[in-house]
Amino acid sequence: MKLEFDEELEKAFIAILESPAPEGKKKELVVHEFIERNPELIPTPNLLNHHLHFGVVVSKFPLDTSLETDYVYLTKSSDTWKVTFVELEVPDKKMFTNNKKQVDTSSDFNKAIAQVRSWQVFIEENKLEVMRRLNPIFYPIVMRRNPVEFDYQLIIGRSDEKNESPERIKILNRLRKETGINIMTYDTLLNYYRNSERYKKDILSLSKNKMKFKYIHTNSTMLFSYVSKDEFILTSNQKESFKLKGYEIDEWEQGKSLAVNGKQTMKNFSLSCTLDP
Known part of the structure; x- marks a missing residue:
């Protein structure tokens, strides 16, 4: 069901993005929790014509014991699957250094890119194992034979920083092409909420090779x-x-x-x- 734009929800989310986390909590987890409780904020920009598979997003999906995504979702057409893995970074993290002489990406940003690239390498070498972990929602069975494409998203920082100069925008565009990672800021996420189709999604999690509901929306x-x-x-x-x-x-x-x-x-x-x- 399509949702109307909720200005109060937008204000509450912006307040979380711009405020320090409560004492004893990590801001990344606070942001993640807010998004999962308000899943209309989760952008799904690359859906195929069968839309979001089962209307669900899987939270904290593990690729193996050492690699964990923030969430993953599936979409399909009549002959193709697409699986999207998403990394959420703290919105306060900078994408660029303060170097005035040249445009350099920050160490935090470089680490985030490296994290997602490690997923790419692992999935390339362990595709069958990753898909096996998705089997509880990888239906219908007859369509498991269809090709699977993988997509990667990194959500980090705010748009004001990248918009400070055309050079920064060019660097991000080049990195998107070179890495195959869709680099988004939290303002991009907000723009999706304002301007794209808004709908609730159920949140699942994987537990010992079984799926379960984390939040039913x-x-x-x-x-x-x-x-x-x-x-x-x-x-x-x-x-x-x-x-x-x-x-x-x-x-x-x-x-x-x-x-x-x-x-x-x-x-x-x-x-x-x-x-x-």
């Missing part, structure tokens, strides 16, 4: 048409909540697909149609 999901109880974890409260919305969770837990509108088994739907006068 939407009123409906098609996940239960595909994923099984062996791949997806529901808490007791989540089960009851879905039941109240008409999902046949007891049937799903018995290994049956909720193929009709993501809520009912085909058998029960057919039976209800037969009984309906």
Whole structure:
């Protein structure tokens, strides 16, 4: 469902970006938490024609034990998948040094680029393992044979810094081409929120090769048409909540697909149609 622009949400997010983190908390985590609780702020600029896969974003997706993304999301067309990995850096981090004689990128920015490039190298060498970790939402199975493209985003800093000179903009554009990383500032993120389609997304996380909901923000999901109880974890409260919305969770837990509108088994739907006068 498309959302109207929320000026108060925008102001609250800008305040977080421009304020120090509360004592005892890291600002990066504060920003991450705010975005996940307000997922209409998460930009998905490279969607294919089937839109955001299952309407979900996976938080803190691990590539392996030492490499962890801030989030990942999938999108597909009839013949291609695209998987996007995103790194969130602290908005206070500078992209450039204060060198007045020449334009140099900062050590913080260089480290962030190196982090994402390490993902690229790992995924190039371990594609099958990375996709295996995504199997709980990598449906339908028949489409797993289709080609998979990988995309990388880095969100860091503020646009005022990069806009200080044309040279800085040129350097960032060149880095985007050379690295294959979509470098965005938090102001770019805000521009997506202001000017692009706004919609809620459910937030998942991976736990011991199973997916689970971290935050449920939407009123409906098609996940239960595909994923099984062996791949997806529901808490007791989540089960009851879905039941109240008409999902046949007891049937799903018995290994049956909720193929009709993501809520009912085909058998029960057919039976209800037969009984309906």
